[in-house]
Amino acid sequence: MADVSLRQLELFAALPNFGTLSAAAAHLHISESALSQAITSLEKAVGEQLCVRRKARGLTLTPTGQQFAEQARKIIADTQELVLGVGKGRELRGPVKLGCYSSFATHVVPELLEGFPKRHPGVDLEIMVGTNEELLAALEAGRLDVALIFDVSLPVGYRRRRIYPTELQVHLHPDHPLASAESIDLADLADQPCILYDVAPGTRNVTDAFAARGLEPRIVAKATQLTLVDALVGRGLGYGLLMSRPNTLPMSTEGRPLVIRPLDPPVTRSYVVGLWPADMTLTPRASAVLDFAVEKFGGAG
Structure with a gap:
């Protein structure tokens, strides 16, 4: 059996996370030459080239190298579990x-x-x-x-x-004409101004929900932050459609009250x-x- 150390496996397992040998060496707190030497030793042990090292183009793992890194990662994880498991009793650590x-x-x-x-x-x-x-x-x-x-x-x-579980809910200004309803039909929102949460998969959830009913939302603004959607709703600029979340207060970051209502029939139920x-x-x-x-x-x- 070839003489391969756990440290060499640990070093190689980290390589897929970096584009250059120098970046990998800096993260691993080892000199670039020592890391290069460890890779060369592994390649001699394996009998195949594991990565391509070019100064101008950085570091690229060969298909064999990618498979080797994946297996090395599992060995490191299993070894860690073995060490942590010995004599631990019931306490997790x-x-x-x-x-x-x-x-x-x-x-x-x-x-x-x-x-x-x-x-x-x-x-x-x-x-x-x-x-x-x-x-x-x-x-x-x-x-x-x-x-x-x-x-x-x-x-x-x-x-x-x-x-x-989670599902789309309507976020409204308290003075919105639909705010007094216990639940809201998506069709009643089609003509209302919509503040779209424009991040995947949220964007698709909303557009698909309307499309399934043969409708289209009237989007007046797009925001890539949930807090910004709620802030705009809190200012009365439109409604928001957001997935339900635990520990949610009906209030914008500016301290303005919101009304959160379920959709009936329900839309985009997921987990x-x-x-x-x-x-x-x-x-x-x-x-x-x-x-x-x-x-x-x-x-x-």
Whole structure:
């Protein structure tokens, strides 16, 4: 058997996250020459070229190198679990890297960061907030254990666990003519000014909902922040259609009151899910985070 160290595997497993050898070396706190030497040693052990190193064009992994990095990442993760598992008894300890979709992060991250460490003080919970694309890329690269994300238009190759139900709701100014209704039909909104939340999958949720009824929203403004949608609604400039979220107050960031109403018939009923690659096994710590999230948010929506 070739003499390959765990440190060499750890270094190579990190390479897909970087475009140049120097950037990888800086992140790994190792000299560029030492990293290059570690790669060369691995290539000699494997008997194949694992990456292409060009000064002008940066660092590119070969197909064999990509597969090797993925397997190395699993070995590192399994080794970490082995070390953490010995003699731990019932107490969970070690890291969990959790991703959270940006549009509802404000509504779930504070409760997770406040409550989970009290229940599992030995677990180091680290949060990354991002878009669908950023979270999926981080999951694929092994930079996240699991991500909280809308169960909408997700690619194959992932396992998921439902955290809480969610559906489109109408956000209105208190003086809006529809604000006194207990629920609102989408057709009654078609002629009203709409403040569109213009971020995937939110944009598609709204346009698809109207299209399914043969309607089209009258969009007067677009915003890429939920808080800005609510701020504009709070000023009476239009209504918003947003997915329901836990810990939501009917108030804009300027302190102006809002009215939140369900749609009847309901539209775009979905779930926020915990998502992880199908070829990865959730650690007991990551599972515990999802358990906690279901407990705290499962009744939301």
